[in-house]
Amino acid sequence: MSKGRNREKSIILTARVVSMLFTPFYLPLVGMMALFSFSYLGLMPWGYKLQVLTMVYLFTILLPSVLIHLYRRYRGWTLIELGHKERRAVPYVISILCYFFCIYLMDLLHIPHFMGTILYAALFIQVVCALINVWWKISTHTAAIGGVAGALFVFGEFFGFNPVWWLCVVLILAGILGTSRMILRQHSLLQVIVGFVVGIVCSVVGLIYL
Numbered sequence: 001m002s003k004g005r006n007r008e009k010s011i012i013l014t015a016r017v018v019s020m021l022f023t024p025f026y027l028p029l030v031g032m033m034a035l036f037s038f039s040y041l042g043l044m045p046w047g048y049k050l051q052v053l054t055m056v057y058l059f060t061i062l063l064p065s066v067l068i069h070l071y072r073r074y075r076g077w078t079l080i081e082l083g084h085k086e087r088r089a090v091p092y093v094i095s096i097l098c099y100f101f102c103i104y105l106m107d108l109l110h111i112p113h114f115m116g117t118i119l120y121a122a123l124f125i126q127v128v129c130a131l132i133n134v135w136w137k138i139s140t141h142t143a144a145i146g147g148v149a150g151a152l153f154v155f156g157e158f159f160g161f162n163p164v165w166w167l168c169v170v171l172i173l174a175g176i177l178g179t180s181r182m183i184l185r186q187h188s189l190l191q192v193i194v195g196f197v198v199g200i201v202c203s204v205v206g207l208i209y210l
Helices: 002-021 024-038 046-075 089-108 113-135 140-159 164-183 189-209
Strands: none
Touching: 002 164, 024 046, 024 089, 024 113, 024 140, 046 089, 046 113, 089 113, 113 140, 113 189, 140 164, 140 189, 164 189
């Protein structure tokens, strides 16, 4: 009996670690790194690329994560309690405002528009998920990794490289992440799948048309 409980605790702990590692906020940073790896933007100086990546990290990962953590502590909620549909509105607003501010800074610093489209696509995903969340809970974790899959597809078309192997890795990670969210009872299978599809669609639309 104790072995079964220990195994269950290990599975839950692993699911929590996976959820923490693949936070929904990583999409812009991963997209920017992909641009620097697969496009002509890789010719830019390392110092410039590092500055851009640092700015994106600060305003799309660190700042929203800290602010949402402070809000949760202020309300006295656990991570599971914060995951309730009716309590997700403020975290959505916080992350959307942080993304807006990052886009504003990038425009202010005259960073090339194509680099900014990564932020626009990520912001588009956040807004669509926030609107859906008014009526129905959706997985922003799988929406984010779906956004990565969509970005790889678009970059493959734009820059002429074969993204198949990268897409395979992303799909495997998406499966692991979606399973983790279900193990933690944060989402149903349908919410995980819909989140992934929304991420792909919003990413492709955002990168092509925004």
